[in-house]
Amino acid sequence: MSLSVAYNIARGALAANAASASVVSRNVTNGENSNAARKTALLVTDATGGVYVAGVASQVATALLEKALESASASGQSVEVSGALRQLAEFIGDPELETSPAALIGAFRGALQAAAAVPHDATALQGVLSAAERLAASLNMASDTTASIRQTAQESFAQGVGELQTLVESFSDLNREIVTGTALGQDVTDQIDRRNGLLGQIAELVNIRTQTRADNDVAIFLGNGAILFETSARTISFDGSAALLPGQPGSLLRIDGIPQSSGERLGGKLGGLLIVRDEISLQVSSQLDEIARGLIVATRESDQSAVPTGGDQAGLFTYAGGPGLPPSGAVTTGLASMISVNANVRPAQGGLLELIRDGGISDPGDPRYDYNAASEPGYSGRLNQLIDSLTADQPFASSIGISVASGGVLALATTSAGWVEGERSSSSADSEQKKILAGKASSAWHSEVGVNLDDELTALMALERSYQASSRLISSVNAMFDALLSAVR
Amino acid sequence: MASTTISSLALWDAARVSMSRTQNQVGIASQEVTTGRHYDVGIALGTDTSRAIDGRVIMADMNAITAMNGVVGERLSAMQASLTGMLGLARSLFAEAAQAGHAGVDRELFVQSARSKLETLQSLLSVTSNGSYAFSGTNSLTAPVADYLGDPPSAARSAVIGAFTAEFGIAPDDPAVANLTGDQLKNFWGGSYASLFETPAWQSAFSNATGDAITFRIGPAEYASYSTSANDAGVRNLYSALVAVIDAGTSEMSAEAFGALAGLVAGAAGSAAADIARSQGALGETQGRMTDANKRMETRLLALEKVVGGLEGVDQVEASTRLNSLTTQLQISYAVTARMFKLSLLDYI
Numbered sequence: 001m002s003l004s005v006a007y008n009i010a011r012g013a014l015a016a017n018a019a020s021a022s023v024v025s026r027n028v029t030n031g032e033n034s035n036a037a038r039k040t041a042l043l044v045t046d047a048t049g050g051v052y053v054a055g056v057a058s059q060v061a062t063a064l065l066e067k068a069l070e071s072a073s074a075s076g077q078s079v080e081v082s083g084a085l086r087q088l089a090e091f092i093g094d095p096e097l098e099t100s101p102a103a104l105i106g107a108f109r110g111a112l113q114a115a116a117a118v119p120h121d122a123t124a125l126q127g128v129l130s131a132a133e134r135l136a137a138s139l140n141m142a143s144d145t146t147a148s149i150r151q152t153a154q155e156s157f158a159q160g161v162g163e164l165q166t167l168v169e170s171f172s173d174l175n176r177e178i179v180t181g182t183a184l185g186q187d188v189t190d191q192i193d194r195r196n197g198l199l200g201q202i203a204e205l206v207n208i209r210t211q212t213r214a215d216n217d218v219a220i221f222l223g224n225g226a227i228l229f230e231t232s233a234r235t236i237s238f239d240g241s242a243a244l245l246p247g248q249p250g251s252l253l254r255i256d257g258i259p260q261s262s263g264e265r266l267g268g269k270l271g272g273l274l275i276v277r278d279e280i281s282l283q284v285s286s287q288l289d290e291i292a293r294g295l296i297v298a299t300r301e302s303d304q305s306a307v308p309t310g311g312d313q314a315g316l317f318t319y320a321g322g323p324g325l326p327p328s329g330a331v332t333t334g335l336a337s338m339i340s341v342n343a344n345v346r347p348a349q350g351g352l353l354e355l356i357r358d359g360g361i362s363d364p365g366d367p368r369y370d371y372n373a374a375s376e377p378g379y380s381g382r383l384n385q386l387i388d389s390l391t392a393d394q395p396f397a398s399s400i401g402i403s404v405a406s407g408g409v410l411a412l413a414t415t416s417a418g419w420v421e422g423e424r425s426s427s428s429a430d431s432e433q434k435k436i437l438a439g440k441a442s443s444a445w446h447s448e449v450g451v452n453l454d455d456e457l458t459a460l461m462a463l464e465r466s467y468q469a470s471s472r473l474i475s476s477v478n479a480m481f482d483a484l485l486s487a488v489r
Numbered sequence: 490m491a492s493t494t495i496s497s498l499a500l501w502d503a504a505r506v507s508m509s510r511t512q513n514q515v516g517i518a519s520q521e522v523t524t525g526r527h528y529d530v531g532i533a534l535g536t537d538t539s540r541a542i543d544g545r546v547i548m549a550d551m552n553a554i555t556a557m558n559g560v561v562g563e564r565l566s567a568m569q570a571s572l573t574g575m576l577g578l579a580r581s582l583f584a585e586a587a588q589a590g591h592a593g594v595d596r597e598l599f600v601q602s603a604r605s606k607l608e609t610l611q612s613l614l615s616v617t618s619n620g621s622y623a624f625s626g627t628n629s630l631t632a633p634v635a636d637y638l639g640d641p642p643s644a645a646r647s648a649v650i651g652a653f654t655a656e657f658g659i660a661p662d663d664p665a666v667a668n669l670t671g672d673q674l675k676n677f678w679g680g681s682y683a684s685l686f687e688t689p690a691w692q693s694a695f696s697n698a699t700g701d702a703i704t705f706r707i708g709p710a711e712y713a714s715y716s717t718s719a720n721d722a723g724v725r726n727l728y729s730a731l732v733a734v735i736d737a738g739t740s741e742m743s744a745e746a747f748g749a750l751a752g753l754v755a756g757a758a759g760s761a762a763a764d765i766a767r768s769q770g771a772l773g774e775t776q777g778r779m780t781d782a783n784k785r786m787e788t789r790l791l792a793l794e795k796v797v798g799g800l801e802g803v804d805q806v807e808a809s810t811r812l813n814s815l816t817t818q819l820q821i822s823y824a825v826t827a828r829m830f831k832l833s834l835l836d837y838i
Contacts, residue, residue, distance in 0.1 A: 031497055031498065032498060033498075034498060034502075038496070089531055092531065092538070092542075094530050094531070095530055095538060095541040095542045095545055095797075095801060096526070096530070096545075096801065098545060098549070100542055102539075102542045102543070102546055103542060103545060103546060103549070105546070106545070106546035106547075106549045106550060107549065109550060109553070110549055110550060110552075110553035113550070113553045113554055113557050113706060114553060114556070114557055116557070116705060116706065117557035117560045117561050117619075117705060118560060118619050118620070118621065119629075120620065120621045120629050120630050121619065121620060121621075374628075374699065376626075376627040376628050376629070376699060376700065377621070377627075377628070377629050377630040378621060378625065378626060378627035378628060378629030378630075378700065378703065379627045379700070380627075380703065380704065380705065381704070384704060384705070384706060384712070387706060410546065411543075414539045414542050414543045414546065415539055417538055417539055417542050418535075418536040418537065418538050418539025418540070418542070419536065419539075421531040421532075421534065421535055421536065421538035421539075422535040422536030422538070424531055424532060424535075425531065425532045425533070425534070425535035425536075426535065428532050429532075439506055443499045443502060443503060444499075446496050446498060446499045446502075447495045447496050447499040448496075449496070450495075450496025450497070450498050450499055451496055451497060451498070452494040452495060452496050452497050452500075453497045453833075453834070454494075454497070454833075454834045455494050457834040457835065457838065458834070461838060
């Protein structure tokens with residue numbers, strides 16, 4: 001071994017040192033980048049014992065990354081669902097404020113009770129009318145809110161699909177760059193960081209699985225196994241132009257033209273939006289529709305003749321299809337948005353308040369439906385009947401997700417409020433938990449692969465020392481050369 | 490070199506996340522301490538929200554019933570007072586009629602007293618409550634009886650005089666009335682006169698009251714009813730007794746006939762008193778049921794308030810303890826974070 005070899009090794013060490021220092025400085029710069037993995041310079045010893053930087057490697061924790069992606073999509077989904085439920089539950093409000101349909105049915109019953117004590121009193125009948133109007137308006141509003149939440153979910157879904165398309169396209173470009181770069185032996189670690197960032201963003205939108213293959217090539221699959229990206233991006237489409245039909249699920253995300261799973265299995269923000277659009281809001285609106293039908297049925301009027309010839313008709317509460325009653329056993333879609341107080345009792349529309357007491361609201365001209373034929377001002381029989389019918393048992397459609405054994409429409413409204421709040425409560429707890437889990441998973445991944453500044457500074461100090469040593473080596477070899485040369489001279 | 494350290498970002502992020510969570514909880518706890526209720530009742534109760542709503546609906550219902558029991562109760566009390574007045578009238582008429590048969594009693598005074606009693610009876614029957622006539626049954630906006638002695642003569646009076654004339658062929662103020670015997674009068678009393686005070690003649694000539702019974706809700710699942718009205722047997726008997734004194738030719742008839750009439754009037758007044766007392770009893774029973782229902786509802790309201798309060802409320806002591814420990818936690822968290830951020834290798838190299 002010659003002095004010149006020692007000289008060369010020291011020189012190589014300086015070069016390797018500089019390369020390592022540049023990696024350290026890249027790490028320090030990326031300290032605040034949550035997608036960046038820690039990079040290490042790969043030092044290789046050559047045949048002569050010298051050292052050189054063969055490449056740069058990223059810290060990898062595939063299992064933790066998968067976990068982080070999975071929990072990000074679970075969190076995205078539950079955040080959407082709980083957000084929508086918070087909006088949906090607004091019409092129920094705090095029980096103390098008594099704004100829920102159940103509380104308003106109670107208030108309506110209270111007004112009937114007041115009127116039954118003084119049936120001759122127009123003010124009391126006016127009280128019944130306003131309580132009924134408040135109740136109908138609250139059902140209309142709840143139904144409209146539910147419909148608009150659905151519409152918003154539909155629009156957000158379309159927007160989310162757009163985002164997904166853009167993300168998958170960027171992913172495609174980046175992936176190609178990485179595969180080519182890896183094949184050529186280039187440093188692609190920064191691109192991998194960016195690709196991980198894209199994966200995180202995609203996972204927030206839909207539940208994905210990834211598969212890493214040769215040359216750092218990554219394929220993305222949906223939770224149901226459908227391919228989202230494999231060598232090239234698949235065609236992602238969604239027909240958002242079709243209007244949402246009340247009571248019916250909307251169109252789905254399509255990949256290569258094939259409709260994908262709905263809701264839970266799609267996962268992520270998009271899956272959450274589908275759950276909101278096709279499950280929760282449909283369920284809530286069908287419950288509202290049944291409450292509306294229950295009210296119309298509870299306040300129906302029947303033929304009072306000795307030998308009844310006419311069928312039951314919608315009385316105080318009616319709807320666009322009145323005066324016939326809505327069919328029972330099945331949900332009449334949109335009934336909650338159509339329910340209204342019959343114009344025949346509204347003085348402002350030429351109606352008669354007294355019909356609330358006397359009956360015959362469905363058709364004031366038909367004496368068969370008049371409960372108080374003598375028009376006696378002290379008649380309270382019909383009002384008492386209305387009070388009882390609000391809690392009288394009646395059958396409700398089984399498809400609405402809740403059932404009441406007894407207690408009629410009031411019990412249905414109360415149970416429905418409990419159902420919505422129960423869903424909201426569990427989804428809120430769920431979303432809190434998923435958010436924490438997602439935070440933990442992403443922090444676990446980042447802990448494993450991320451940059452520790454202290455570590456880097458220590459590494460920098462070590463590099464400094466080794467630089468000093470190498471320089472000292474060079475100067476020593478130099479001095480030796482000097483001594484040798486002066487001896488020769 | 491594989492790193493076994495934690496990344497700086499994860500380290501700092503952990504502190505930030507835990508701080509913002511704690512701050513959130515401090516906000517929730519401080520509201521719970523001040524209001525004594527859950528921060529978000531729906532989230533805290535979940536499906537149990539329906540129980541809270543149900544409890545509040547039942548409470549509102551019972552409050553409405555209690556308020557309306559007050560309104561109806563006021564009407565029933567007014568009716569009781571009127572009935573007490575009528576009972577007094579019936580008793581005093583009974584006493585007067587019992588004495589009237591004896592010689593030396595001023596008949597004119599007796600008739601006069603009957604007239605004033607009739608007027609009192611009419612005003613007692615016309616008692617109103619909350620803008621409606623209490624004794625009119627369901628026809629509550631019409632006075633139960635018209636003024637019998639009014640001018641022009643009321644339908645009732647014409648019917649009585651018509652019946653008298655039809656029976657005897659002479660008007661009650663005809664001097665020939667003196668020829669009528671006590672037996673003739675008794676026949677009239679038990680025949681066409683009596684039918685005037687029976688259905689349907691009573692309803693067409695005297696009374697405007699209609700309906701059988703008025704039913705009202707006195708509890709969440711409890712109805713009570715009363716049927717006291719101007720159509721009660723007591724009122725009819727009292728009317729028939731008083732009207733007989735006024736319009737059956739009292740001033741003209743013979744002493745024998747008058748004695749018979751006075752006996753009949755006393756009998757009618759006596760049974761009127763018994764009937765009125767019975768009406769009072771029936772009404773009193775309804776009032777009693779209402780009072781009982783009110784008491785039951787009061788007890789249930791107290792219990793429900795506790796249930797609803799228990800559902801919606803938080804233990805304020807627990808909440809304030811929680812607030813204290815959360816603020817302490819937050820302070821520690823601040824201190825730790827500040828120290829952690831102060832820690833930098835740069836300060837030592």
